[in-house]
Amino acid sequence: MPVDVDAAVISNTRLSDDYSVLALAAPAIAEAAQPGQFVMLKVSRGMDPLLRRPFSIFQRLRDERGFLTGLTVLNKRIGKGTALLYDAEAGARLQCLGPLGRPFEAVDPPAEAWMIAGGVGLAPFATLAETLIARGTATTLFYGARRAQDLHCAEVFERLGVHVVYSTEDGGRGARGRVTVPLEQALARTDRSIDLRLYVCGPTPMMRAVAMVAAAHGRRCEVSLEQVMGCGLGGCYSCVVLARDGSGAPHHTRSCIDGPVFDATRVVWEALAH
Numbered sequence: 001m002p003v004d005v006d007a008a009v010i011s012n013t014r015l016s017d018d019y020s021v022l023a024l025a026a027p028a029i030a031e032a033a034q035p036g037q038f039v040m041l042k043v044s045r046g047m048d049p050l051l052r053r054p055f056s057i058f059q060r061l062r063d064e065r066g067f068l069t070g071l072t073v074l075n076k077r078i079g080k081g082t083a084l085l086y087d088a089e090a091g092a093r094l095q096c097l098g099p100l101g102r103p104f105e106a107v108d109p110p111a112e113a114w115m116i117a118g119g120v121g122l123a124p125f126a127t128l129a130e131t132l133i134a135r136g137t138a139t140t141l142f143y144g145a146r147r148a149q150d151l152h153c154a155e156v157f158e159r160l161g162v163h164v165v166y167s168t169e170d171g172g173r174g175a176r177g178r179v180t181v182p183l184e185q186a187l188a189r190t191d192r193s194i195d196l197r198l199y200v201c202g203p204t205p206m207m208r209a210v211a212m213v214a215a216a217h218g219r220r221c222e223v224s225l226e227q228v229m230g231c232g233l234g235g236c237y238s239c240v241v242l243a244r245d246g247s248g249a250p251h252h253t254r255s256c257i258d259g260p261v262f263d264a265t266r267v268v269w270e271a272l273a274h
Contacts, residue, residue, distance in 0.1 A: 002233075003028050007096040010061070010070060012088050015152045019120075020086050023061060023072045029098045030060045030068040035106060035128035036224055036261045039073070039098030040232040043084045053081045054229040054256075056123035056201075057099060059156065060130075074123040074153065100232045102261050104199055104222055106131045109138070111195040114186075115162075116142045116210050118179055118202025119150060124224050124260075126156050128199060133160050140165060142186075144179025144202075148172030180209050187217045200264070201226070204272050211264035221264035225272075227255045242271040 010023040029039060040052035055073035063069050077086040088094070106128065107113055113132050115125045122143060132139045139160075144167040145151050151173060154164050165182050166174025175182045179202075190196065200210045201224040214221035230236035239255040243266045250268050253259075 002098050002100050003032075004095060004097045005029065006093050007070070009088050009090050009092045009094065011090050012086075014086070016149065018077045018086075019150075019152050020075050020077075021058065021072050021153070022075055022085055022088060023070060024094065024096055025070045026096050026098075027068050027070060029057075029096060030071045033057050033060060033071065033099040033127065034103035035131050036104035036124045037099035037101050038124075038232070038260065039071070039096050040100065040229070041073070041085070041097075042095035043081045043088075049081045049084075051230050052095070052097065052232065053085075054100075054232055056224070056260075057127055058123050058153075059126045074120060076120045097232060101256055102259055104128050104224075104261050105197075106135065107137055107195070107197045109136050111197060112138045112140070114140045114142065114183075114196060114198050116144075116179055116183055116198060116200045116202070118144050118206040119146075121200075121202030121206075121224075121226070122153060124201050125199070126153075129157055129160050129162050133162065139163070140186075142167070142179050142183050144168065144206075146170065178209075179206065180213060183210065184213055187213065187219070192218065198222070198264075200224070204269075207264075208269040208272075211267070211269065214264060222261055223264045223267065224260045225255050225262060225267070227260070229256050232256045242268040244268065 007024040007026040013021045038056045058074045059072045061070040075085045140163045142165045146169045198221040207223045227239040230238040234254045234257040
């Protein structure tokens with residue numbers, strides 16, 4: 001069950017003029033969190049903004065004895081709420097509700113795991129990578145952005161032992177082009193007998209493109225949808241998406257409950273706003 005805590009800001013590390021990593025003292029949420037789940041943050045004490053904002057749990061924090069002490073979120077300043085989070089200082093307190101949502105399904109060896117992230121879509125993958133590496137699963141991260149300076153926190157994955165493949169649209173780091181370029185090349189030279197699971201998060205067009213590539217190569221793919229959420233508990237119906245049920249029939253479902261992680265073949269991509 002999710003808990004609602006009054007979490008103190010431990011630190012707020014500004015990565016650039018737009019990105020920051022906010023660390024929150026929320027051990028109860030960190031202890032219960034599974035890879036791919038999220039929290040709802042009240043970014044101010046007042047009524048403006050009124051609604052909470054959803055954020056993937058980026059990392060789980062531990063003290064020197066290994067005990068969980070809190071969590072981090074990867075924030076990109078794009079509006080009033082995220083600007084307030086970017087400006088938050090250590091000692092401030094934020095209401096934090098979580099963990100919420102359906103998590104990723106981590107695979108064990110001999111299966112391999114490929115994570116595909118676009119921009120801030122990197123956020124749900126740190127906890128997944130930690131889990132996969134702990135299981136001994138060979139793990140690769142395909143990480144794409146428009147420019148090299150938009151590739152943040154890759155060292156988190158490299159320290160875990162994840163193989164990171166970079167791509168940038170301007171060619172500043174790694175392969176030139178979108179993240180699907182090195183992904184398709186890697187899939188084309190990978191033996192189909194290898195059990196391979198793909199995990200994707202990023203802009204909707206990118207996730208749709210990866211889902212199509214995965215299907216063409218016969219690979220199972222899980223996507224973490226980035227829908228707007230008002231409550232995170234299924235009460236407001238602001239995060240409704242069209243998805244297929246077990247029979248293949250499309251129906252409307254709430255991504256905060258049935259997701260945010262979906263089997264890519266369930267999502268009716270044409271119905272999602274780009």
